Amino acid sequence: DQQVKQNSPSLSVQEGRISILNCDYTNSMFDYFLWYKKYPAEGPTFLISISSIKDKNEDGRFTVFLNKSAKHLSLHIVPSQPGDSAVYFCAASAKTSYDKVIFGPGTSLSVIP
Protein backbone atom coordinates (compact mmCIF):
# COMPACT_ATOMS: atom_id res chain seq x y z
CA ASP A 1 0.00 0.00 0.00
CA GLN A 2 1.55 3.27 -1.15
CA GLN A 3 1.67 5.72 1.73
CA VAL A 4 2.84 8.60 -0.47
CA LYS A 5 1.20 9.01 -3.86
CA GLN A 6 1.98 11.17 -6.82
CA ASN A 7 -0.78 10.42 -9.26
CA SER A 8 0.63 12.32 -12.22
CA PRO A 9 3.61 10.46 -13.67
CA SER A 10 4.39 13.41 -15.95
CA LEU A 11 3.61 17.07 -16.48
CA SER A 12 4.44 19.51 -19.29
CA VAL A 13 4.44 23.27 -18.77
CA GLN A 14 5.41 26.24 -20.88
CA GLU A 15 8.39 28.27 -19.77
CA GLY A 16 7.31 31.19 -17.58
CA ARG A 17 4.07 29.54 -16.48
CA ILE A 18 3.31 27.94 -13.13
CA SER A 19 4.07 24.26 -12.50
CA ILE A 20 1.95 22.54 -9.87
CA LEU A 21 3.01 19.12 -8.67
CA ASN A 22 0.68 17.24 -6.37
CA CYS A 23 1.21 14.68 -3.64
CA ASP A 24 -1.21 12.78 -1.41
CA TYR A 25 -0.44 10.74 1.68
CA THR A 26 -2.38 8.22 3.70
CA ASN A 27 -0.51 7.98 6.99
CA SER A 28 -1.87 10.53 9.48
CA MET A 29 1.32 10.14 11.54
CA PHE A 30 3.37 11.94 8.88
CA ASP A 31 4.31 15.38 10.11
CA TYR A 32 7.27 16.39 7.97
CA PHE A 33 7.25 16.58 4.19
CA LEU A 34 10.00 17.13 1.67
CA TRP A 35 10.39 17.60 -2.05
CA TYR A 36 13.42 16.31 -3.90
CA LYS A 37 14.47 16.99 -7.46
CA LYS A 38 16.32 14.46 -9.59
CA TYR A 39 18.12 14.91 -12.88
CA PRO A 40 18.99 11.86 -15.03
CA ALA A 41 22.09 9.96 -13.90
CA GLU A 42 22.28 11.95 -10.65
CA GLY A 43 21.09 11.39 -7.11
CA PRO A 44 18.06 13.27 -5.77
CA THR A 45 18.72 16.68 -4.25
CA PHE A 46 16.68 18.32 -1.54
CA LEU A 47 14.48 21.16 -2.73
CA ILE A 48 12.12 22.33 0.01
CA SER A 49 10.36 20.99 3.09
CA ILE A 50 7.41 21.78 5.32
CA SER A 51 6.46 20.85 8.84
CA SER A 52 2.88 19.97 9.70
CA ILE A 53 2.65 23.03 11.95
CA LYS A 54 2.72 25.19 8.83
CA ASP A 55 0.52 25.30 5.76
CA LYS A 56 2.95 27.07 3.46
CA ASN A 57 6.68 27.38 2.97
CA GLU A 58 8.34 29.48 0.33
CA ASP A 59 11.87 29.50 -1.05
CA GLY A 60 12.41 31.70 -4.06
CA ARG A 61 10.43 30.34 -7.00
CA PHE A 62 9.36 27.26 -5.02
CA THR A 63 6.40 27.14 -2.64
CA VAL A 64 5.01 24.10 -0.90
CA PHE A 65 1.43 24.08 0.39
CA LEU A 66 0.15 21.59 2.93
CA ASN A 67 -3.51 20.74 3.51
CA LYS A 68 -3.51 18.41 6.50
CA SER A 69 -7.22 17.75 6.52
CA ALA A 70 -7.05 16.55 2.92
CA LYS A 71 -3.67 14.85 3.44
CA HIS A 72 -2.46 16.69 0.39
CA LEU A 73 0.52 18.82 -0.48
CA SER A 74 1.58 20.59 -3.61
CA LEU A 75 4.72 22.15 -4.98
CA HIS A 76 4.37 25.34 -7.01
CA ILE A 77 7.16 26.56 -9.26
CA VAL A 78 6.76 30.10 -10.53
CA PRO A 79 7.95 30.99 -13.08
CA SER A 80 8.94 27.63 -14.53
CA GLN A 81 12.29 27.47 -16.31
CA PRO A 82 13.71 24.83 -18.68
CA GLY A 83 16.30 23.94 -16.02
CA ASP A 84 13.43 22.83 -13.78
CA SER A 85 12.85 19.85 -16.07
CA ALA A 86 13.48 16.88 -13.78
CA VAL A 87 11.74 14.21 -11.75
CA TYR A 88 10.24 15.53 -8.51
CA PHE A 89 9.78 13.21 -5.55
CA CYS A 90 7.47 13.94 -2.67
CA ALA A 91 8.59 12.39 0.63
CA ALA A 92 7.20 12.17 4.14
CA SER A 93 8.29 11.14 7.60
CA ALA A 94 6.73 10.77 11.02
CA LYS A 95 7.87 12.17 14.35
CA THR A 96 8.03 8.63 15.68
CA SER A 97 10.43 7.58 12.93
CA TYR A 98 12.31 10.52 11.50
CA ASP A 99 15.01 8.04 10.59
CA LYS A 100 12.74 6.67 7.86
CA VAL A 101 11.46 8.68 4.94
CA ILE A 102 8.81 7.36 2.56
CA PHE A 103 9.10 8.49 -1.05
CA GLY A 104 6.41 8.82 -3.67
CA PRO A 105 6.92 7.44 -7.20
CA GLY A 106 7.83 10.83 -8.67
CA THR A 107 6.46 13.20 -11.29
CA SER A 108 8.51 13.99 -14.38
CA LEU A 109 8.27 17.70 -15.18
CA SER A 110 9.10 19.02 -18.63
CA VAL A 111 9.33 22.78 -19.05
CA ILE A 112 9.01 23.67 -22.71
CA PRO A 113 10.93 26.75 -23.91
Added chain:
Amino acid sequence: NAGVTQTPKFRILKIGQSMTLQCTQDMNHNYMYWYRQDPGMGLKLIYYSVGAGITDKGEVPNGYNVSRSTTEDFPLRLELAAPSQTSVYFCASNGYLAGGNEQYFGPGTRLTVT
Protein backbone atom coordinates in the same frame (compact mmCIF):
# COMPACT_ATOMS: atom_id res chain seq x y z
CA ASN B 1 33.53 18.35 0.91
CA ALA B 2 32.80 15.49 -1.48
CA GLY B 3 29.46 14.76 0.20
CA VAL B 4 28.25 11.22 -0.48
CA THR B 5 30.29 9.16 -2.91
CA GLN B 6 29.37 5.79 -4.39
CA THR B 7 31.37 3.23 -6.33
CA PRO B 8 31.06 1.75 -8.85
CA LYS B 9 28.85 3.88 -11.10
CA PHE B 10 27.86 0.93 -13.27
CA ARG B 11 28.13 -2.82 -12.93
CA ILE B 12 26.89 -5.89 -14.78
CA LEU B 13 26.64 -9.08 -12.74
CA LYS B 14 25.82 -12.60 -13.74
CA ILE B 15 23.11 -14.43 -11.81
CA GLY B 16 24.56 -15.90 -8.62
CA GLN B 17 27.54 -13.57 -8.42
CA SER B 18 28.16 -11.35 -5.42
CA MET B 19 29.35 -7.79 -5.07
CA THR B 20 29.67 -4.91 -2.65
CA LEU B 21 28.43 -1.41 -3.40
CA GLN B 22 30.55 1.14 -1.62
CA CYS B 23 29.25 4.32 0.02
CA THR B 24 31.25 6.96 1.86
CA GLN B 25 30.23 10.32 3.32
CA ASP B 26 32.50 13.03 4.69
CA MET B 27 29.87 15.12 6.51
CA ASN B 28 30.14 13.23 9.82
CA HIS B 29 26.49 12.22 9.53
CA ASN B 30 25.24 9.54 11.86
CA TYR B 31 22.36 8.40 9.66
CA MET B 32 22.98 6.54 6.43
CA TYR B 33 20.61 4.78 4.04
CA TRP B 34 20.49 2.51 1.04
CA TYR B 35 17.65 2.85 -1.46
CA ARG B 36 16.84 1.21 -4.73
CA GLN B 37 14.88 2.84 -7.52
CA ASP B 38 13.13 0.75 -10.12
CA PRO B 39 11.76 2.34 -13.31
CA GLY B 40 8.63 4.39 -12.64
CA MET B 41 8.86 3.75 -8.95
CA GLY B 42 9.92 5.80 -5.99
CA LEU B 43 12.85 5.08 -3.78
CA LYS B 44 12.50 1.96 -1.67
CA LEU B 45 14.50 1.76 1.55
CA ILE B 46 16.70 -1.34 1.73
CA TYR B 47 18.67 -0.83 4.95
CA TYR B 48 19.59 2.07 7.15
CA SER B 49 21.96 2.84 9.99
CA VAL B 50 21.65 5.34 12.83
CA GLY B 51 25.32 5.14 13.75
CA ALA B 52 28.44 3.00 13.62
CA GLY B 53 27.65 -0.56 14.65
CA ILE B 54 23.87 -0.12 14.31
CA THR B 55 21.89 -1.20 11.25
CA ASP B 56 18.26 -2.00 10.60
CA LYS B 57 16.09 -3.34 7.82
CA GLY B 58 14.03 -1.11 5.61
CA GLU B 59 11.17 -2.00 3.31
CA VAL B 60 13.00 -4.34 0.89
CA PRO B 61 16.01 -5.96 2.68
CA ASN B 62 15.85 -9.48 1.21
CA GLY B 63 18.95 -10.43 -0.75
CA TYR B 64 21.10 -7.69 0.78
CA ASN B 65 23.36 -7.21 3.76
CA VAL B 66 25.02 -4.16 5.28
CA SER B 67 27.62 -3.28 7.85
CA ARG B 68 28.58 0.00 9.50
CA SER B 69 31.99 -0.21 11.15
CA THR B 70 32.77 3.51 10.80
CA THR B 71 30.73 6.71 10.65
CA GLU B 72 31.93 7.36 7.10
CA ASP B 73 31.29 4.03 5.35
CA PHE B 74 28.12 2.04 4.74
CA PRO B 75 28.70 -0.75 2.19
CA LEU B 76 25.83 -2.77 0.74
CA ARG B 77 26.50 -6.42 -0.03
CA LEU B 78 24.57 -8.41 -2.63
CA GLU B 79 24.88 -12.16 -2.24
CA LEU B 80 23.71 -14.48 -5.04
CA ALA B 81 22.58 -11.75 -7.41
CA ALA B 82 19.19 -12.21 -9.08
CA PRO B 83 17.60 -10.39 -12.06
CA SER B 84 15.11 -8.81 -9.63
CA GLN B 85 18.02 -6.86 -8.16
CA THR B 86 18.56 -4.98 -11.41
CA SER B 87 18.03 -1.42 -10.30
CA VAL B 88 19.67 1.90 -9.52
CA TYR B 89 21.02 2.03 -5.98
CA PHE B 90 21.35 5.25 -4.03
CA CYS B 91 23.17 5.81 -0.78
CA ALA B 92 22.17 8.77 1.38
CA SER B 93 23.05 10.34 4.71
CA ASN B 94 21.69 12.94 7.06
CA GLY B 95 22.76 14.58 10.26
CA TYR B 96 19.32 14.29 11.85
CA LEU B 97 18.25 17.59 13.27
CA ALA B 98 14.97 17.12 15.06
CA GLY B 99 12.23 18.10 12.66
CA GLY B 100 14.66 18.52 9.79
CA ASN B 101 15.68 15.38 8.05
CA GLU B 102 16.93 16.41 4.65
CA GLN B 103 18.97 13.61 3.13
CA TYR B 104 22.04 13.99 0.96
CA PHE B 105 22.28 11.47 -1.85
CA GLY B 106 25.14 9.96 -3.76
CA PRO B 107 25.09 9.79 -7.58
CA GLY B 108 23.89 6.20 -7.67
CA THR B 109 25.10 2.82 -8.89
CA ARG B 110 23.32 1.31 -11.90
CA LEU B 111 23.34 -2.48 -11.52
CA THR B 112 22.24 -4.98 -14.13
CA VAL B 113 21.95 -8.67 -13.31
CA THR B 114 21.74 -11.00 -16.31
